[in-house]
Amino acid sequence: MMKDSFSSFHPIVNFGYFAAMLLFGMLLMHPALQVIALLCALTYSILLNGRRAVKFNLLYMVPLFVVMAVMNPVFNHAGVTILFYLKNGNPMTMESILYGVSAACMFVTILIWFSCYNAVMTSDKFIYLFGKIMPALSLIFSMVLRFVPRYKEQIKRISLAQRSIGRDITQGNMLVRARNGITILSIMTTWALENAIETADSMKSRGYGLPRRTSFSLYRFDSRDRLVAGTMLALIAIMVIGEASGRNDMRFFPSIKMAHTTPFSIIVFAAYLLLGMLPVIIHVVEALKWKSISSKT
Amino acid sequence: MEIYQLQDVSFTFPLSDQATLSHIHLTIASGEFITICGRSGCGKSTLLRQLKSILTPHGKREGTIRYAGKPIEEADQRTQAAEIGFVLQNPDNGIVTDKVWHELAFGLESLxxxxxxxxLRVAEMASFFGIQHWFHKSVSELSGGQKQLLNLASIMAMQPSVLILDEPTSQLDPIAAADFIETLRKINQELGTTIILTEHRLEEVLPVSDRLIVMDDGAIIADDTPRRSGQALFRMKHPMLAAMPSPMQICAGVEAGIAAIPVTVKEGRQWLDTFLQGRSMELPVVDTESRGQSVANAIAGGGKRQKPVIQFKEVWFKYGKEAPDTVKDLSFEVEEGQFYCIVGGNGAGKTTTLSLTGGLVQPYRGRILIDGKNIAKMSAKELFTNKLAILPQNPQHLFVKKTVEQDLYEMLSGSPLSLAEKAEKVETVVQFLELEPLLTRHPYDLSGGEQQRAALAKVLLLEPRILLLDEPTKGLDGFFKERLAHYLKKLNAEGVTIMMVSHDIEFCAKHGDVCAMFFDGSIITENATKAFFAGNSFYTTAANRMARHVWQEGVTIEDVIALCKKSS
Structure with missing residues (x-):
């Protein structure tokens, strides 16, 4: 899998992008916008995760989409355009069918966005963002991430040590196993507390607890980040204006009413497409640039 | 300029009537490299912790400690954090954050x-220590040696003027330990940082030390250059002499040429040559009556053999389906009553072999027989009662109760014995391992060597016929090593088979019957101990490296001393 260029941007840019896309994805019900969002999410997820994403989308997202789209009209009978009546006498309306499709589309889009979010926003970036708000919390996060693998390893070692005297959770009958499990946990607790004293010494000896602690990170907000952040803000502004002027309106019940498509709504749609495709565009541009550089040397 | 001045410093822990440190006088000049040695519990660590008052334990201190001319109490936390670096014994405990780069920045963030x-500082330190290749890694992916180097680098990033290290290499394998000492030398030589460290393994550290301080019972008994400290110990006939490097011990044992007591193997060779000049050398006859002979015979294809208790038959093992093979085509046999040592580098698969022998993991090809029975077909109960036991590398993994005594009884909790019988069993083990004074203590309050003895006691309550040991000498001082060897020999004499995995060549050479060299997932060579080490030219004891140009079979310190004494 190729390294995604958008991931190398500043965490604030990454986070801002996903926040905007998730929010718009949940709020905007206009079909054109929904299709754009789904398309962008799909493209980006395939770019990020390759074949795994294709498999994920086909295997889970398509069935989910179908189920959700079918379930809504079966239970929801609002709407004025009645197509036919079900056996139990309930009406099947066009509005509820379309609403089902729209809601399913929104749901699937959000899920795919989250799969992209997971690939881009690694724990470091998350910690960094939170560290900006609460420095103490970011250190705790970092320490937790240090301790979890360490404790896991330790549990494994204790369990092996206990197995070698015939007292592991894999040995003996149910009761004995449960007792052995508790013993292992108890050893683990004693061990953790005992060793935490030394870690506390190490922190103290390196000045932890002094006032005016700073928070260091490897990230730098450079001109590239400024450019992309500026572009994103401009596109988001267009979207907000579009929303405010009613260009994105969509109503399902009781009857379907969609905002008229004006030249301005075309601009809004284009802005949304551009915003959603931003990581893909960045990636393609950088890949092309790389190709042209490497062909020159 | 003096960086530390200790005048008549004594220290007593609360509720203790005996002083842990008594009347210490010590002056440390800026830029010195000082090594402090002494038995476990002699007060080394307590002394080190006096030098950084925020780490000083509770207790009563008398006398004055001056840091850079001023009483140490006047140095505030910021000064102490920035100027006095302290590296702890266990590399894992020193690391606080999850990423290498974050750990390097931790101290600077605090300041x-x-x-x-x-x-800038992080970049400088990463380059100085050669960390840039693993700069972005998670701490959990690092090896023990890398972790300790990271601890050191994260302290050096604060640019301290003194570096205090409490047995920094005791948890590392010999190669990583030598690397670490080399880095310390570099820091001392190139940056002029004062270094004060405590250490058990003196072979690597003495050649780079300016001063060797020997402590005993809370007092300083020698404080001079390594050579002169060694001479002082010799004049006192002090037991700490046994902790000195082999060349020093040989010279002291021969009681000749003390004026030029050698510190390194190189000096040792020169000393030996001078000593043997003009003397007729009488090579001792190699003692072939040792029990190692059975193996020598077995290898030669004849002679009488003991019953094999551990048999590996073309065993292959890997940790995952896609993982590389950790153990490859391994075949060997351990005979009943043998003391079998497996030596070899890090990551060669030694510990895995031990786990395989204990049935903790299963091979994907080949067979392992214990007492002639396939281990894969044995139940845990069958395997671990009166048959086989493993002493884990970290004895703390076995302790579950508040006192050592309760812990020993816990071991018998599942057995149908009556209380009197249990008491009798515990009593026997306690006497055997001389645990009486420790019975009421909490297992975690014991020193490393004592913890190991208590853990050994727990394991012995299972009355094993085969005992597997994983690096039992790790972090122990010479005195505790000898105690351990003594118990193991006693067990051996009772017919218990011992299989040990170790980095400690000197220990294996002195006490093992058979040694096997592990490399790249398999045993490369195996032989009776003496023959094994005499056959290696690099991977052998210091005494052998010192004497092999005149006598190849001289493996242990005692051998070489005997040789020197016989030549006249």
Whole structure:
């Protein structure tokens, strides 16, 4: 899998992008916008995760989409355009069918966005963002991430040590196993507390607890980040204006009413497409640039 | 300029009537490299912790400690954090954050540096220590040696003027330990940082030390250059002499040429040559009556053999389906009553072999027979009662109760014995391992060597016929090693088979019957101990490296001393 260029941007840019896309994805019900969002999410997820994403989308997202789209009209009978009546006498309306499709589309889009979010926003970036708000919390996060693998390893070692005297959770009958499990946990607790004293010494000896602690990170907000952040803000502004002027309106019940498509709504749609495709565009541009550089040397 | 001045310093822990440190006088000049040695519990660590008052344990201190001319109490936390670096014994416990780069920045963040300066300092340190290749890694992916180097680097990033290290290499394998000492030498030589460290393994550290301080029972008994400290110990006939490097011990044992007592193997060779000049050398006849002979015979294809208790038959093992083979085509046999040592580098698969022998993991090809029975077909109960037991590398993994005594009884909790029988069993083990004074203590309050003895006691309550040991000498001082060897020999004499995995060549050479060299997932060579080490030219004891140009079979210190004494 190729390294995604958008991931190398500043965490604030990454986070801002996903926040905007998730929010718009949940709020905007206009079909054109929904299709754009789904398309962008799909493209980006395939770019990020390759074949795994294709498999994920086909295997889970398509069935989910179908189920959700079918379930809504079966239970929801609002709407004025009645197509036919079900056996139990309930009406099947066009509005509820379309609403089902729209809601399913929104749901699937959000899920795919989250799969992209997971690939881009690694724990470091998350910690960094939170560290900006609460420095103490970011250190705790970092320490937790240090301790979890360490404790896991330790549990494994204790369990092996206990197995070698015939007292592991894999040995003996149910009761004995449960007792052995508790013993292992108890050893683990004693061990953790005992060793935490030394870690506390190490922190103290390196000045932890002094006032005016700073928070260091490897990230730098450079001109590239400024450019992309500026572009994103401009596109988001267009979207907000579009929303405010009613260009994105969509109503399902009781009857379907969609905002008229004006030249301005075309601009809004284009802005949304551009915003959603931003990581893909960045990636393609950088890949092309790389190709042209490497062909020159 | 003096960086530390200790005048008549004594220290007593609360509720203790005996002083842990008594009347210490010590002056440390800026830029010195000082090694402090002494038995476990002699007060080394307590002394080190006096030198950084925020780490000083509770207790009563008398006398004055001056840091850079002023009483140490006047140095505030910021000064102490920035100027006095302290590296702990266990590399894992020193590390606080999850990423290498974050750990390097931790101290600087505490001191409130801005991002730009931190970036520069971190970059400098990463380059100085050669960390840039693993700069972005998670701490959990690092080896023990890398972790300790990271601890050191994250302290050096604060640019301290003194570096205090409490047995920094005791948890590392010999190669990583030598690397670490080399880095310390570099820091001392190139940056002029004062270094004060405590250490058990003196072979690597003495050649780079300016001063060797020997402590005993809370007092300093020798404080001079390594050579002169060694001479002083010799004049006192002090037991700490046994902790000195082999060349020193040989010279002291021969009681000749003390004026030029050798510190390194190189000096040792020169000393030996001078000593043997003009003397007729009488090579001792190699003692072939030792029990190692059975193996020598077995290898030659004849002679009488003991019953094999551990048999590996073309065993292959890997940790995952896609993982590389950790153990490859391994075949060997351990005979009943043998003391079998497996030596070899890190990551060669030694510990895995031990786990395989204990049935903790299963091979994917080949068979392992214990007492002639396939281990894969044995139940845990069958395997671990009166048959086989493993002493884990970290004895703390076995302790479950508040006192050592309760812990020993816990071991018998599942057995149908009556209380009197249990008491009798525990009593026997306690006497055997001389645990009486420790019975009421909490297992975690014991020293490393004592913890191991208590853990050994727990394991012995299972009355094993085969005992597997994983690096039992790790972090122990010479005195505890000898005690351990003594118990193991006693067990051996009772017919218990011992299989040990170790980095400690000197220990294996002195006490093992058969040694096997592990490399790349398999045993490369195996032989009776003496023949094994005599056959290696690099991977052998210091005494052998010192004497092999005149006598190849001289493996242990005692051998070489005997040789020197016989030549006249």
């Amino acid at each position: 409130g540096y801005d991002s730009g300066s931190i970036r």
